[in-house]
Amino acid sequence: MPAAIEFWFDFTSPYSYLAAEKIDALAATYQRRVDWHPILLGVAFQTTKALPIVQVPLKGEYSLRDMDRSARFLGVPFKFPSRFPLPTHAAARAFYWLKDNAPATAKPFALAIFHAFFVADSDISDPDVVLGIAAEQGIDRIALAQAIATPEAKERLKQETATAIGKGLFGAPYIIVDGEPFWGVDRLPQIETWLATGGF
């Protein structure tokens, strides 16, 4: 069985959201699984001295237009959040606890977080909002609240972020197929050809 495709992302990243809506179906076409890893993109930006894209002169204005257009192009609902970017510690820690303890719930939870932020304009930096979304998915709110407050949960997210940077991540989504890194939802066509041909 081939290795899972690695999907590294931040819940505050618009292009990560668009990729999250597409990557599993794309992988399944080629009998591949996808292993999701939320990280803190801001930590990577400290390494590269990058700004959030919307804060870069000219590029920022373009990016807002491009996010809207890319969402329409991919057929994904999208409304740029009124608060952006947001810290995503609570959502990411919750994801890893679910991944380890109730794995079938982790991706639906992640997609619900993305929708809360990029469709419903919810403040996903608020742990109560995150827990509320989890509860709507049938997840034990109290257990999750306890889990994301532990030192282990904090350490896990730090380690995942460090691992991602060690793999070369400087932006999101960052998708690794059999060792080959692809940055951006706009690389999905290359990923598809890579999967179809075994590399080119």
Added chain:
Amino acid sequence: MPAAIEFWFDFTSPYSYLAAEKIDALAATYQRRVDWHPILLGVAFQTTKALPIVQVPLKGEYSLRDMDRSARFLGVPFKFPSRFPLPTHAAARAFYWLKDNAPATAKPFALAIFHAFFVADSDISDPDVVLGIAAEQGIDRIALAQAIATPEAKERLKQETATAIGKGLFGAPYIIVDGEPFWGVDRLPQIETWLATGGF
């Protein structure tokens, strides 16, 4: 007749080269012409405080891999130049003089410059190299040498670059279809859909 598609680029930009190899054929499928405009990307980077992509930590290493892979994906020959980036004043000034005075020669000359840099590793910052490439295309070397040294040629390139920044250019290629800006060769699929549907 619909307006021409605007293709803004710098001769030192790898993704501009890849787009240059594809944009006219794509446009022709939808009965559209393309108006080429070389500019000085370094001037735009002063506005946005951007670095050449290959100089950004992590992103730089990725970009070299992505350029190679994107060229293979698009079926375009590519070898990253040993000198990069290079000033492209001479090539860009020559392009505009040809565009105004021998328009049929301008795009073949531009593609020959791109190939000299991104396939044959020539130093296209050297005016003698630029003039040699022009001569191989049957262009009057002496007339071109005189033309690119004039104040008018310098001013034209400054104005084109300022116009591009005024249109929001912050990177290259920057392609405008009926007022809609697209940045990057990876937006060609969106451009194709835009042309096919009249916008989405």
